[in-house]
Amino acid sequence: xxxxxxxxxxxxxxxxxxxxxxxxxxxxxxxxxxxxxxxxxxxxxxxxxxxxxxxxxxxxxxxxxxxxxxxxxxxxxxxxxxxxxxxxxxxxxxxxxxxxxxxxxxxxxxxxxxxxxxxxxxxxxxxxxxxxxxxxxxxxxxxxxxxxxxxxxxxxxxxxxxxxxxxxxxxxxxxxxxxxxxxxxxxxxxxxxxxxxxxxxxxxxxxxxxxxxxxxxxxxxxxxxxxxxxxxxxxxxxxxxxxxxxxxxxxxxxxxxxxxxxxxxxxxxxxxxxxxxxxxxxxxxxxxxxxxxxxxxxxxxxxxxxxxxxxxxxxxxxxxxxxxxxxxxxxxxxxxxxxxxxxxxxxxxxxxxxxxxxxxxxxxxxxxxxxxxxxxxxxxxxxxx
Numbered sequence: 314x315x316x317x318x319x320x321x322x323x324x325x326x327x328x329x330x331x332x333x334x335x336x337x338x339x340x341x342x343x344x345x346x347x348x349x350x351x352x353x354x355x356x357x358x359x360x361x362x363x364x365x366x367x368x369x370x371x372x373x374x375x376x377x378x379x380x381x382x383x384x385x386x387x388x389x390x391x392x393x394x395x396x397x398x399x400x401x402x403x404x405x406x407x408x409x410x411x412x413x414x415x416x417x418x419x420x421x422x423x424x425x426x427x428x429x430x431x432x433x434x435x436x437x438x439x440x441x442x443x444x445x446x447x448x449x450x451x452x453x454x455x456x457x458x459x460x461x462x463x464x465x466x467x468x469x470x471x472x473x474x475x476x477x478x479x480x481x482x483x484x485x486x487x488x489x490x491x492x493x494x495x496x497x498x499x500x501x502x503x504x505x506x507x508x509x510x511x512x513x514x515x516x517x518x519x520x521x522x523x524x525x526x527x528x529x530x531x532x533x534x535x536x537x538x539x540x541x542x543x544x545x546x547x548x549x550x551x552x553x554x555x556x557x558x559x560x561x562x563x564x565x566x567x568x569x570x571x572x573x574x575x576x577x578x579x580x581x582x583x584x585x586x587x588x589x590x591x592x593x594x595x596x597x598x599x600x601x602x603x604x605x606x607x608x609x610x611x612x613x614x615x616x617x618x619x620x621x622x623x624x625x626x627x628x629x630x631x632x633x634x635x636x637x638x639x640x641x642x643x644x645x646x647x648x649x650x651x652x653x654x655x656x657x658x659x660x661x662x663x664x665x666x667x668x669x670x671x672x673x674x675x676x677x678x679x680x681x682x683x684x685x686x687x688x689x690x691x692x693x694x695x696x697x698x
Contacts, residue, residue, distance in 0.1 A: 318516050318524065330516035330524055335486055341513065342387050342402050344525070345484065346370045349390060351513055352400065352482065353527040365390040365398070366456045368434060369441040389434075393457060395469035397425070398480040400511075411492050418481050422506060425479070431471040465669075472562045478505045488512045488530050496531040550589045550596055555617065559597075563619040567668045570677055571615050574600075577681050585612070585688070592617075602688060607631075610691065612684055615668070621680075622652075622665035628687075629658025633694040643687065650680045 317331040335341045345351055346367060354363030368389040388400035399421055403414045442449040453463055473479070483496060488510045499508040510530040517523050552575070560568035578587050578600040586603065588611075590596045597616040601609040610631055613623040633639040635658065644654045651666035671677045 318526070320518070320522065320524070328518050328520075328522065330518045330522060333515050333517045335515055338402050341484065341486065342370065344513075345388055345400065345402070351525060351527055352390065352398070353511060353529050354392070356527070356529040357480075357509065363392040363398075364456065365392060366438075366453070367441065369437040389437075391470060392480075395466055396473050396478055396480055397470065398482060399425070400482045400484055402484045408491065411489065414483065415492075415495060418483065422477075422479055422481055425474060429474070431467060431474075434470060435467060468564060469562070475561055476505065480507045480509065483510045485510070485512060486514055493530050497533050500531045501533060549591050550598070550617065552587075552589075552598075555589070555597060559617060559619075562617065563668070567619055570668050570671050573674075573677060574615055574621075574681070581688075590614070600684075602691065604691070612687065619668050620665045621668055622663045623647075624663060625654050625658065625660055628654070629660075631691060633690055634658065639690070643690075646683050646686060650683050 317329050320328040320330060322328055349365035349367055352363070352365055354365060357363045368391060370388050387402050390398040390400065392398060399418065401414055401418050401421075403411070439449040442452050450463075453461070453466075457463075457466065481499075483492065485492075488496075492510060496508055496510040508531060512528045512530060514526045514528075515523060516526065556568060556572060556575075559571055563571075575587065575598060578585055578598075584603055586601050586609070588599045588601050590599060597614055597618075599614040600612040602612055603609050611624055611627055613621060615621055628634050628643060629640065634643050640654075640658050644656075647654050647664065651670060652664040654664055671680070
């Protein structure tokens, strides 16, 4: 083992703590189960630290369609973005065991979406909570807050599994250089799957004090750049890619609404055209109204995030809504469908509402009728020359 760290206690007493191996892999697994923060969410994502919801320890995974449970991995966590995080603990640096561990983890990742239904994940989470004497609903509320939509969260878990959006984490008290190189290589090559190693060193003093120091390995600059570039490339939407991804993320009912809005736009060609955008949040399709003597007006956008939104400032500079009385009328009509325009038409804002709020065809019809009215108002006030 290596050197130590030093703790200053009361009266400036210096306590030397020396690195010490864990008694067993099982002990390290127990610590991760009891203290999920050891997974170092602030180092996994420094901009938005990860929070962890433990689903269960010792997760069985079937390797056959008949359901034979032949594999088991140590921990499954979910983060606040519903990304499944598979954790495998191995203390030994022996090359044979290291290769087996890497192979097992890749097996898990390849098969988890095929043989692991969402219902099984939810059941394991609830069973694990009850085994610990805790209410699953209370645990979930502590994790995401009382206002969180639990059903929507679990649906996002399913979507991430189907898309291969996983996080694989190898944990040990010491990450061998060979494993580090493999992890960095995999993290650079795999997308959207993230592959990391987590080194959790243990330091002990003579009087029994213990300190655990986690360190995340695998987040090379090249890996981050490649994943960002790949995301940008993948998110250049068209009709086929958008609706396939939209349904996977948001579900069938919201996808039906998005398709009806798309059909409404297409039905008004060539006056209104569909323009496809890029990006993982605001990217999607925009309905643009063509005008003589003016730039096309972006009527609204349906984003891949499931949001319906428009630009306040675009409408505020558009006749007849550049007049106060017409702006107020527009605000009233938009408010009735859930879009809150600012009092000041020059204010930059993107009023939005989730498509999930459109419960039926009548609510969707009200939205589209509002934009029919807006188009009629614009076309009745042609540009003066």
